[in-house]
Amino acid sequence: MSPRDLHSFVAITLVTLALIFGMWQASETGSSNVTALSTNASIGVFWDSAATQTCDQIDWGQLNPGSRKNVVVFVKNQINETLFYLLTTQQWSPPDVSNSLALHWDYDNAAAHSGTTKRVCLTLLASPRIEGIIDFSFNIVIKSSTYMWSDINYDKKIDIWDVGMVVRAYNLCASGQAWNEKADINQDGTVNIKDVAITSKNYGTIYV
Numbered sequence: 280m281s282p283r284d285l286h287s288f289v290a291i292t293l294v295t296l297a298l299i300f301g302m303w304q305a306s307e308t309g310s311s312n313v314t315a316l317s318t319n320a321s322i323g324v325f326w327d328s329a330a331t332q333t334c335d336q337i338d339w340g341q342l343n344p345g346s347r348k349n350v351v352v353f354v355k356n357q358i359n360e361t362l363f364y365l366l367t368t369q370q371w372s373p374p375d376v377s378n379s380l381a382l383h384w385d386y387d388n389a390a391a392h393s394g395t396t397k398r399v400c401l402t403l404l405a406s407p408r409i410e411g412i413i414d415f416s417f418n419i420v421i422k423s424s425t426y427m428w429s430d431i432n433y434d435k436k437i438d439i440w441d442v443g444m445v446v447r448a449y450n451l452c453a454s455g456q457a458w459n460e461k462a463d464i465n466q467d468g469t470v471n472i473k474d475v476a477i478t479s480k481n482y483g484t485i486y487v
């Protein structure tokens with residue numbers, strides 16, 4: 280089992296999941312009701328910098344085509360190791376809405392030291408062309424690793440070896456025989472330009 284596998288296991292089982300519901304109506308304000316799926320985690324997500332109010336739901340409310348909404352949360356490293364975070368989404372409903380909505384954050388890929396809390400802004404973007412959606416939901420999963428996510432060979436630096444592994448796996452999907460999970464840096468099930476971009480952005484980084 281690789282270091283990443285070990286930590287991914289921890290991330291999947293102990294990660295904080297936020298379940299999000301939103302309403303999408305042309306002229307009415309949406310409402311939502313959300314339940315936390317997991318709270319005991321190596322990382323915690325909170326509404327405040329003091330990490331006292333757990334964030335287990337985000338209500339995006341009404342979201343118009345072409346609009347965006349920002350939500351600020353605080354991610355706390357609750358274990359005795361330095362961590363790096365990764366934002367992923369799961370279980371989009373309806374499934375096709377993931378083609379018209381995109382979730383980003385402004386986390387800078389910097390190390391999160393033990394006990395520290397990082398302020399991050401989550402941004403949900405709606406395509407100008409989205410239509411026919413009354414409501415939607417998806418899960419946010421913030422994963423953590425003791426290695427930078429673009430450090431594929433776990434040598435504490437991002438260099439040509441990491442880029443090479445991504446390039447070799449390019450255009451491969453999770454269902455294929457030659458699939459290399461480690462090259463799928465953003466964990467979206469395919470190795471493509473997004474993974475190359477992440478590696479390129481971190482290129483030259485050396486960390487401890």
Ligand SMILES: [Ca+2]
Nearest residue numbers: 430432434436
């Ligand atoms: Ca490396």
Ligand SMILES: [Ca+2]
Nearest residue numbers: 463465467469
């Ligand atoms: Ca990917």
